[in-house]
Amino acid sequence: MATSPALTTALHDDRLLPTQTEERAIARELYGATKDLPLVSMHGHVDAWMLASNEAFPNPAQLLVIPDHYLVRMLLSQGVPHDALGVPRRDGGAVETDPREIWRAFATRWKLFRGTPTRLWMEHVLEAVLGVSSALSADTADEIYDAIAERLAEPAFRPLELLDSLRIEILATTDAADDPLDSHARLAGMGYGERVVPTFRPDAVVNLDRPDWAANVRSMGERAGIDVVDYPSYIRALESRRQAFVAAGTRATDHGHLYADTEPLEPAEAERVFQAALKGEATSASARAFAGHMLTEMARMSCEDGLVMQLHPGVLRDYDPRVFAERGPDVGYDIPIPIDHARALQPLLTRYGHDPRLTLVLFTVDEDVFGRELAPLAGVFPAVRLGAPWWFLDTPDAMRRFRDTVTDTAGFYNTAGFVDDTRAFLSIPARHDVSRRIDAGHLARLVAEHRLSLDEASETAVDLAYEIPRAVYPPLRSS
Numbered sequence: 001m002a003t004s005p006a007l008t009t010a011l012h013d014d015r016l017l018p019t020q021t022e023e024r025a026i027a028r029e030l031y032g033a034t035k036d037l038p039l040v041s042m043h044g045h046v047d048a049w050m051l052a053s054n055e056a057f058p059n060p061a062q063l064l065v066i067p068d069h070y071l072v073r074m075l076l077s078q079g080v081p082h083d084a085l086g087v088p089r090r091d092g093g094a095v096e097t098d099p100r101e102i103w104r105a106f107a108t109r110w111k112l113f114r115g116t117p118t119r120l121w122m123e124h125v126l127e128a129v130l131g132v133s134s135a136l137s138a139d140t141a142d143e144i145y146d147a148i149a150e151r152l153a154e155p156a157f158r159p160l161e162l163l164d165s166l167r168i169e170i171l172a173t174t175d176a177a178d179d180p181l182d183s184h185a186r187l188a189g190m191g192y193g194e195r196v197v198p199t200f201r202p203d204a205v206v207n208l209d210r211p212d213w214a215a216n217v218r219s220m221g222e223r224a225g226i227d228v229v230d231y232p233s234y235i236r237a238l239e240s241r242r243q244a245f246v247a248a249g250t251r252a253t254d255h256g257h258l259y260a261d262t263e264p265l266e267p268a269e270a271e272r273v274f275q276a277a278l279k280g281e282a283t284s285a286s287a288r289a290f291a292g293h294m295l296t297e298m299a300r301m302s303c304e305d306g307l308v309m310q311l312h313p314g315v316l317r318d319y320d321p322r323v324f325a326e327r328g329p330d331v332g333y334d335i336p337i338p339i340d341h342a343r344a345l346q347p348l349l350t351r352y353g354h355d356p357r358l359t360l361v362l363f364t365v366d367e368d369v370f371g372r373e374l375a376p377l378a379g380v381f382p383a384v385r386l387g388a389p390w391w392f393l394d395t396p397d398a399m400r401r402f403r404d405t406v407t408d409t410a411g412f413y414n415t416a417g418f419v420d421d422t423r424a425f426l427s428i429p430a431r432h433d434v435s436r437r438i439d440a441g442h443l444a445r446l447v448a449e450h451r452l453s454l455d456e457a458s459e460t461a462v463d464l465a466y467e468i469p470r471a472v473y474p475p476l477r478s479s
Contacts, residue, residue, distance in 0.1 A: 010123045010134050016396050016437040018444055026454065027437075027444035030461045034436045037462065038169035040469040041428055042252065043199070043310060043419035048173040048183035050425070051196055054160045060148040061086060061099035064125065065106050067423045070118045073332030078112055080105055082327055090328055100145055107141035117395045117434065124430030129166070159425065163195065166429045170195055172473075174254055177202040177241050178219040184248045194475070197249040200242055200307065203256050206294045208277040209287035231271040235297070242305055251473045252308040252361075253298060260313040260341050261292030262299075262348035296348045303357040306476045312363045312390065314339045330423075336365040336392055341373040353381035359472060361416045363387035370402060375409040385416040385472055394421065394431065399438040412460055417469025432465070439464050 017027040057063040065071060066086045075085060083095045086102045096102055113119040123134040132147040133140065151157055156165065163171065175181065175198040187196045204216040217237075221228035224240035242253075265273070270293060273286045282290075295311070302309045318324035319335045341364065352358045360383050362374050370386070378384040389395070389402045406415070418435040420428050443457040452460070 009127055011127050015120075016434060016441065018441045020448075023441070023444040023448045026447050026457070027440040029454070030443050030457055031437055031440035033458045034440065034461050034465040035433070036167070037436075037466045038167050039429060039432050040169055040417065040466060040473075041171045041420055041432075042417070042469055042473045043172060043174075043254065043421055044428070045174050045421070045423040046171060046425050046428075047423070048175065048187070048196065048198065051159045051163075051171075051173075051192070052183040052186040052190075054158050056158060057152045059099040060145050060152070061102035061106075063152065063426065064122070064148075064424065065102055068118075068427075069330055069332045069334075069423075071106065071113075071122075074112055074116070074118065075106065075109060076332055078109065080109070082323075082331065087327055087331055089326055091326075100142065103145045104138070104141045107136040107144065108138040110136035120396070120434060121424070121427045121430040124433060125424075125426045129426050129429065160190070160192065162425070163192075166426075168195075168428060170197065171428075172197050172199045172252065174199045174201050175245070176216075177205045177238065178216060178223045180223065181244065181248045188249070193249055197251055198245055199310075200245045200250055200253040201256070202238065202241075202253070202294075202298070205238070206255075206291055207257075207287060208273070208282040208290050209284055213282075214278060214280070231267070231274040234274060239301060239305075242301060242307065246305055246307065246476055249475070250307060251476060252310055253302065254310045254312065255295060255298065256312045256315070256317070257291055257295065258313060258316065258337075259288060259292065259339050260295075260311065260344035261288060262295045262345055263289070263292050264296045264347060264351075265289060265293040292344070296351065299348050299352045299358055299360065302359075303352060303355050306357065308359045308361060308473055310361045310363065310387065312387075313341075314365055314369075315391070338366055341369055342377065345377065349377070349381055349384070353383045355383060358383040359385060361385045361387045361472065363390045365390060365392045367393060367398065367401060367405070371405040371409070375406040378406075378410040378414040385414055386410055387416050388418045388435070390419065390421055396434060396438055399435060400442065403439070403442040412464060413468065415464070415468065416472045417464065417466075436461070436465050 014024060018024045072085055072087065084105050086096045089095060126132050126134040130148055130151050132144055136144060177200065181198060184198050187193060204210060205220050207213060217228050217234065220241060221237045224237040226233055226237040226240060228234050228237050273290050276282055276286065299309055314336055315334050316337050317334045318329055319333045323331065323333050362384060364370060364374060374386055378386045386406055389398045418432055420431040422428060422431060439461055443452065443461055446452040447454055447457045
């Protein structure tokens with residue numbers, strides 16, 4: 001039996017809390033009101049089949065290294081190739097398959113993560129979840145690997161058991177429009193249908209310039225039982241799939257468009273563009289116009305079926321075409337770009353921004369946009385809520401800047417709660433813990449400045465961590 005390495009903790013009780021004595025004392029009390037609250041994880045990318053099969057995690061590398069693009073991209077930047085990290089190739093070519101070697105490649109470069117949120121999350125996972133040391137190095141790599149592997153073999157570390165021990169009240173996965181939802185049906189049969197829910201992600205059937213667009217539309221139509229031959233049948237298929245998702249417990253849609261354009265097309269023009277795409281003749285301009293049109297169509301559908309609409313624009317996906325051809329998406333090569341939000345969203349908000357049936361949660365990876373455009377929009381349109389700092393902004397300092405920037409204009413109650421946006425299942429509590437600590441610090445300053453009473457700050461801390469996300473993403477079906 002492996003012996004767990006001596007646990008010299010890196011998890012200071014006051015980590016991320018204010019350094020000023022008075023504010024730190026207040027923040028401790030506020031954090032104490034939230035630290036044990038259940039986790040409401042309404043946007044993430046955990047594999048639904050992993051949960052439905054409820055099998056033991058295979059090894060530390062496949063759980064903690066290979067799927068974590070935050071971790072992988074740092075190692076890539078220092079010259080460690082994808083092959084050495086076991087990231088699969090599309091052509092089935094050889095990559096490192098020894099999980100211990102993959103773990104060593106990470107552990108021996110642990111110092112690269114100093115000062116990054118990845119280090120904070122991993123320290124929490126290793127120490128608070130797995131109960132092993134986070135003092136990673138070439139000397140400790142094998143010892144820590146063995147201790148993790150032993151822990152993962154325990155029945156308590158099966159995925160569904162971890163939902164309880166990690167205090168995850170609800171977990172939303174992200175699922176394509178043509179997903180059969182078999183994993184969610186199995187979870188429902190096991191009693192988890194209200195606890196692990198799908199999210200409708202139609203990007204693959206909306207972006208006409210994807211090389212697999214026509215195949216994805218055909219698959220969606222087959223799943224819906226609709227022969228998609230024109231724009232009206234395409235819309236019917238989308239609406240049918242949304243209804244299937246609602247029946248499976250879905251609470252939200254998610255849209256990862258490059259731009260935030262929402263200008264609607266006339267039906268005849270939408271049909272013309274759609275037919276051109278079926279023939280493989282879509283241009284980049286027509287694809288962009290169609291994607292923008294479909295965002296407004298999705299808002300219409302959300303008004304009708306009640307699904308919360310999440311928009312994550314402004315990231316140029318798969319930036320390196322060679323890497324995309326070799327490895328596929330989600331391997332660290334997605335880069336933020338500046339885009340217009342206010343003008344781009346105006347057509348959608350003019351139509352639906354005051355409709356009480358719509359909740360539109362807006363995310364950005366551009367910090368300037370939070371204060372300049374999104375907070376003012378959330379501060380006046382009843383349909384709009386601000387999403388949490390996301391992806392490249394999912395850091396302690398960016399979270400602090402977010403609260404400082406948006407609260408003056410949008411307040412606390414026009415935000416939507418924290419989202420962890422992760423494939424790394426065990427890091428979910430770590431990411432929520434960081435958010436709760438940062439909010440405790442922000443609220444402590446307001447108390448110290450006599451802008452809030454301690455009771456108000458405590459109530460707000462609980463609302464931000466738990467009550468607001470539950471209210472923004474309500475269930476659409478009865479238990």
